[in-house]
Amino acid sequence: MTGKIPTREEALELFRRYNKSDSLYKHALSVEAVMRYMARKHGEDEEKWGIIGLVHDLDYEMYPDQHCTMTEKILKEEGWPEEYVRAVVSHGYGICSEVEPLTLLEKTLFAIDELTGLVTTSALVRPSRSVLDMEAKSVRKKWTDKRFAAGVNRSVIEKGAAMLNVDLNDLISDTISGMREVAEDIGLYGNPAPGA
Secondary structure, three states: OOOOOOOHHHHHHHHHHHOOOHHHHHHHHHHHHHHHHHHHHOOOOHHHHHHHHHHOOOOOOOOHHHOOHHHHHHHHHOOOOHHHHHHHHHOOEOOOEOOOOOOHHHHHHHHHHHHHHHHHHHHHOOOOOOOOOOOHHHHHHHHOOOOOOOOOOHHHHHHHHHHHOOOHHHHHHHHHHHHHOOOOOOOOOOOOOOOO
């Protein structure tokens, strides 16, 4: 593997250099947490998966029309390993990238990126405004309402679940579990029901 493996601190500093938006930062933390959760579940490298999740939208705030393209350029200039760069760029497959997700890491990032947005929006309309007392069925209830979280591309999530060969409900449950680990940092601790 060529390139220097970045630390989380380096990845976060790089993300902050290109992004000032609080919502994008919370999204980055959400995706990082779910990637870390999934890496542990599959016995993979949690640090690598988390760092890739953290920077996946690195260029989105400053270069929305060149999403993934600018991230690739920035990460290569920073000397990041090719494996990391490829994984980050693959999350835009079919939308803003030609790089098809092939590894378990890449397929997971592709599948959960949009899903974290749907989970966030679903949590915020709950009385508790919390991800801690939410289950997959709450997200599924909102699934067919195209006006709800209208910016979330459900077909990408479905395609990702198919790539991973996992049930959509299981993917949603895993995403919720990962996001629970950073609930406070992403503003979704809320006021959960006792015992949640």
